[in-house]
Amino acid sequence: MNVAIVGSGIAGLSCGYRLVRAGLKPVVFESEAFAGGRTHAHEKDGFVMDTGAYTIPEFHKKFLALVDELGLSGDLVEAPGNSVIYKEGRPHRVEIGTPVDFMRLKLLSFKSKARLVKIFMRAVSLGKHLDLNRPDDKTFQLEQESAAKYLLRNGREDLLTHIAWPVFSELFLGNPEKNSKAAFLATIRKLVRFKIFCFNSGMGTVARKLSEKMTVRFNTPVVRVNRNMADDAWRVDWGGESPGSGHFDHIVFALPPPLVPDIYTSLSSLATDLCRKVVYEPCLVVALALKKPPAGSAMICAVLREEFPNVATVIFDHLKGSGRVPQGKGLLSVILSADASRKFYKIGDGRIRAVVLDELSSLWPELQDDLLFAKVFRWQQAAVQLPEGALRAQVQLRELLKKEHEQLHFTGDGYFRASMEIGVVTGFNAADRILAA
Ligand SMILES: Cc1cc2nc3c(=O)[nH]c(=O)nc-3n(C[C@H](O)[C@H](O)[C@H](O)COP(=O)(O)OP(=O)(O)OC[C@H]3O[C@@H](n4cnc5c(N)ncnc54)[C@H](O)[C@@H]3O)c2cc1C
Structure with a gap:
């Protein structure tokens, strides 16, 4: 055959x-x-840059079984996977495991935290109706409005800004306007502590x-x-x-x-x-190879779109494993928002790099001086919305x-x-x- x-x-x-x-x-x-x-990595001067996919959660069982079968488990490293959301220059740790953790989120007002707990409990009670790979009539009902409309309709702008945006920009490479309430509830329900893995020699x-x-x-x-x-x-x-x-x-x-x-x-x-x-958003990923790692110990840094018009997420790649950078150096993957990726898709790498460095200078002023080189990766069909x-x-x-x-x-x-x-x-x-x- x-x-x-x-x-x-x-x-x-x-x-x-x-x-x-x-x-x-x-x-x-x-x-x-x-x-x-x-799922590819690009190597230059000892820096291993994941050009697209960057993490493997522990519940990706078939992928991990394949890794094992191929004899590659030794290359897997458990990544710190810790996340922060930057607001007004300060990182806020996000560690969700139980609804109680939502109450610890300093980013939200008390009223919003209580609302988030309620949403979480509702999502849990929906059970298999939120299995997005096997949707049923109830799921179809839940996908009749966008996540953004759902939150705004209920006066939950705070949750749109501080929860829905980071969730959709990092996990969907999209935004709450282009993803449904069903997608939001399914994701909120899964915001539990789980292990994530990377490859020491890169995603390729x-x-x-x-x-x-x-x-x-x-x-x-x-x-x-x-x-x-x-x-x-x-x-x-x-x-x-x-x-x-x-x-x-x-x-x-x-x-x-x-x-x-x-x-x-x-x-x-x-x-x-x-x-x-089938809706795909484009995505620009800018790898920044640095003389030294910038300040911060969280691997995944989300920023708010009200403060950062173009950048959505910054991944600290040097925390992904010892083989990712030469000794003592730093490596960031800067993921642009879907809107910014569309806007800048066809412009030259130099201008994209300038936009990123300018925007991130408020968080890490030393980036410009520490930059060894930057590399831009373009994905026209990056992630399904x-x-x-x-x-x-x-x-x-x-x-x-x-x-x-x-x-x-x-x-x-x-x-x-x-x-x-x-x-x-x-x-x-x-x-x-x-x-x-
Ligand atoms: C920035 C980014 C971050 C991501 N992060 C994660 C993550 O952390 N974890 C995760 O699980 N997923 C992540 N994803 C999603 C994940 O990478 C994809 O869902 C997955 O890799 C898709 O695999 P695929 O084989 O379906 O498609 P693709 O990887 O797109 O493969 C399609 C292939 O077809 C080739 N091709 C296209 N047209 C033709 C043609 N006419 N003839 C021959 N070949 C052709 C392309 O060059 C490509 O190699 C991320 C994606 C991006 C872009």
């Missing part, structure tokens, strides 16, 4: 790995020169190891997939340095759904429409694609919420479907 996989992100590689283990020889097509997509470790186990054709973008009636196969046309075409029994699309209809133009009009409607009606549309899209196609398989994060775990799960599922065919 010949299988073509379009995309060497974690979804495509997980699928390929499962097929290889079953004795098949899939071919993975990748438009970039490296494997991993949004898994993708690198997986890609060694199969044929990956780098710099080879797939431009068209067509049904070839004559020999009952699928024809794949690719571009890049050595354009060509080949025939395959199964095709796995392992790239964000909005890109699929550009390659496979024979999708039904409803499926095309639903693929294009869950606006009103998105969960229902995802279910419809998943069911439609499964019904319409037996030899085409659709994997990756756009069919669910964005995460590496979803990449592994959907990749494995696609492989199982192919092996069962």
